[in-house]
Amino acid sequence: MTTAVQAAATGPLRAEGLQVTRGPRQLFSELSFGIDSGEILVLRGANGTGKTTLLRVVAGLTQPDQGSVQWCGRAWGAKDAERRSVCLYLGHAHALKEELSALQNLKLALALDGIEAGTEACAHALDACGLAGRHAVQVRRLSQGQKRRVGLARLALSEKPLWLLDEPTNALDAEGIERFSALILGHTAKGGIAAVATHLPMPFQSARELRLEGSA
Amino acid sequence: MNLYRYASPASFYPLAGRLWPVFAVIAALLAVYGLYEGLFVAPTDFQQGEVYRIVFIHVPAAWMGMFIYLVMAFYGVLALSFNTRLSAMMMRALAPTGMLFTFLALWTGALWGKPTWGTYWIWDGRMTSTLVLFFLYVGFIALTESIDDERRADRAGALLAIVGSVNIPIIYFSVTWWNSLHQGLTFSKSGGSKMAPDMVIAMVAMVFACWAYSIAVALVRARAIIREREPAHVWNGEAA
Amino acid sequence: MSSVSLELVEQSELAPEDGFWVALKRDLAIAMQNKGELAQALAFMAIVVSLFPLAVGPEAQLLKRIAPGVVWVAALLAALLTLPRLFASDYQDGTLEQVLLSPYPLPVLCAGKTLAHWLTTGLPLAVLAPLFGLQYGLNGDELGVLVASLMLGTPVLSMLGAIGAALTLGVRGGSILMALLVLPLFVPVLIFGAGAVEQALSGQDTTANLSLLGAVMLAGAVLTPVAIAAALRISLD
DSSP states (O other), X not given: OOHHHHTTTTSSEEEEEEXXXXXXXXXXXXXXXXXXXXXXXXXXXXXXXXXXHHHHHHHTSSOOSEEEEEETTEEOOTTOHHXXXXXXXXXXXXXXXXXXXXXXXXXXXXXXXXXXXXXXXXXXXXXXXXXXXXXXSBGGGSOHHHHHHHHHHXXXXXXXXXXXXXXTTTTOOXXXXXXXXXXXXXXXXXXXXXXXXXXXXXXXXXXXEEEOOOOO | OOGGGGGSHHHHHHHHHHHHHHHHHHHHHHXXXXXXXXXXXXXXXXXXXXXXXXXXXXXXXXXXXXXXXXXXXXXXXXXXXXXXXXXXXXXXXXXXXXXXXXXXXXXXXXXXXXHHHSSSOOOOHHHHHHHHHHHHHHHHHHHHHHOSSHHHHHHHHHXXXXXXXXXXXHHHHXXXXXXXXXXXXXXXXXXXXXXXXXXXXXHHHHHHHHHHHHHHHHHHHHHHHHHHHSOHXXXXXXXX | OOOOOSSXXXXXXOOTTHHHHHHHHHHHHHHHHTHHHHHHHHHHHHHXXXXXXXXXXXXXXXXXXXXXXXXXXXXXXHXXXXXXXXXXXXXXXXHHHHHHHSSSOHHHHHHHXXXXXXXXXXXXXXXXXXXXXXXXXXXXXXXXXXXXXXXXXXXXXXXXXXXXXXHTTTOTTHHHHHHHHHHHHHHHHHHHHHHXXXXXXXXXXXXXXXXXXXXXXXXXXXXXXXXXXXXXHHHHO
C-alpha cells in the first residue's frame, strides 16, 4: 500500500517492514518508508488507520510486532538512548502541566530534553510564538490554541533533528499556522527531518505524503 | 528436531492437544493410587489419629501453590525478554491453578487446624505466608483481567509476577521473623518427623498427581487462550 | 544559524545522573502548586488514627499495645491514597510520554520521581508521627523508634507503590486494583516497621528490625527504579 514512498527509502530515517496489531485489528503491515535530510513526510489517513501509532512506533513508545526503525543505517532498539536524543515527539495531548505557567512548562520540558535554556531564551521563544504577556499565566487559563503555541516554542528551542508531530495545527488560528510553517521550514532548511500526522491541509507544498489505508 | 518450533502457538496448539489427555490420565491414576495409599494403607498417626491424613492433600497443594507462582515468574521473564507470546499464555494459563492450590492449602489447613488446635485459623508463619501468596495470585489475576489489550495485560502480568517472586523470599522471611517475635503462637504441624514408608509413597504419588493435573489443566487453558486470541488458521490446522 | 547535526553532539554531554535531579525538581515544583493534596494525606492519617480509640475503647493499656500496628497500617493506607498522584496526572496530560522520551535513562528519572513522592508524602508523615504516637500514650524513646521506622519504611512504600501505580495506569478500577497489587508486597515493611516499635514498647533492642528495614530500603532503591521504568513502558505501549 506504500509503494510510492518505498522507492525513496534512502534517507537517514528508514522504517522497514513495520507491522502493528492492536487487539484483533492489524493497523498496518509491511510498512516501509524513508525520510531524507531536510524533508517533511505528511502522514494521511482516515481516523483509526494508525497515524498516531506510527509516530509512536518511530519514537519508540510503541513496539511494533515486526520491522525496525533505522537511523543513519543503524536499527534502533526499544530502549535506545540515541533514539531518545534524536526524536522530539509532540503528541495529541499538549503535554503541559495545567497548574504551572507557560514559562515553567517550557523550562521543564526542555530540562527533560536535556537542554538548559535560560529564562530569557524561553521568554523570547514564547514571545515569538505569540504568547507575549502570557508567560506567567497558569496553563489552565490558556486557550487550546495558546497551549499549542507553548508546544511551538518548544520546537523553536529544540535542537533535535527528528520531529514527530501529531496534529500540530489543531486549534491553531491562521497566524499560528503561519508560525508553525515558518518553524518547520526553518528546521528542514537546516537539514532537520519531520513527520507530521494530520488530517488538516498543511501550509507547505514541498512535503511527501504517506497515506495509511488501514487494513480490513 | 527444533524445540524452538513449539514456541509458536500454531505448533504448540496441536502438541498441547495430544499431551493434555496423557497428563490428565496420569493425574487421575496417581491421585486414585495416592489417595488409596494415604487414606487406607498408611498407618494411623499415634499423636493425631486419623485427622493427619489431610496432609496428603494439604502438603502437595501448598507446594504447588508456591511452585506455580515461581514458574509463572519464569515464564514472565521469558515473555518480557524474548517477547514470546506463548510464554505469556502459559503464565496466564497457570495462574488460576496456582490460586486454586493456594486456596486448597489454606482450606485444608483450616480443616486440619480445627480438630488439632481447636481453631480454624491461627496466625502461624506458614499459614500467614500462604495467605499472602494467595493475595499475590488475586492481584495477578485482577490485573491481567482488568486490562483489555491482551499484549499489555501479558506484559504487565509478567512484570508483576517477577516483582512478586522477588518479594516472596522476603515475605516468607518477614512472616517467619514476625512469628518468632510473638512466641506462643508457634505450633508445629508436622507432628513426628518420622514418616512411615506408606506415608511417603502416598505423599509422593499425590505430589506427582498434582503436577500432572497442573500441567494438563494449564495446557487445556493455554489452548483456550490460543483459540480466543489467534486467528482461526492457527488452530484450525489441527484437523488436517 | 547552526545546522542540525544528525550525528548528535549533545548525547555525550548529558550526564545520566542529572536526570535524577531534573525529575526530582520537576515533581517538587508541581507538588508545590498542589499543597492542598499534600495536607489531605496527613489529615487522612490523623483521622484514621483517631478512629481506633473510638472503636476499641479508650483504655490506655490496650491503646499503647495496638499503637504500632495502628500507626503503621494507617501509614500504609495513606501511602496508597497518594500513589495515583505519582503518574496518573502525567499520564493524562501527556507529560508522561515526554518523560519516557527524555534522553536521560528512564530508571534514573523514575528514581527522581519516586523520591519526590516520598518527600511530599512519607517524610511529612514520619515527621508528624510523634503527634499520632502521643494519642496512644507512647513516650520518649518509643516515639523516636516510631519516627525512625517510618523514615526507613515509607520510602519502600513509595518505591513498591510506584510499580503498582505504573502498572495500573488507565486501567478500569485502577486505584482499588493498585491496592490489591501492592498491599501484599507491603507486608515485610509492615512487619519490620511495626515490629521495631513493638520491641521498643517492651524494652527490647530494636536494631534488628530497623536494620532489616534499612536493608529492604537499600535493596528497593537499587532494584525498583528498573521495575518502575519497565512498568511505565508496558503501560504506555
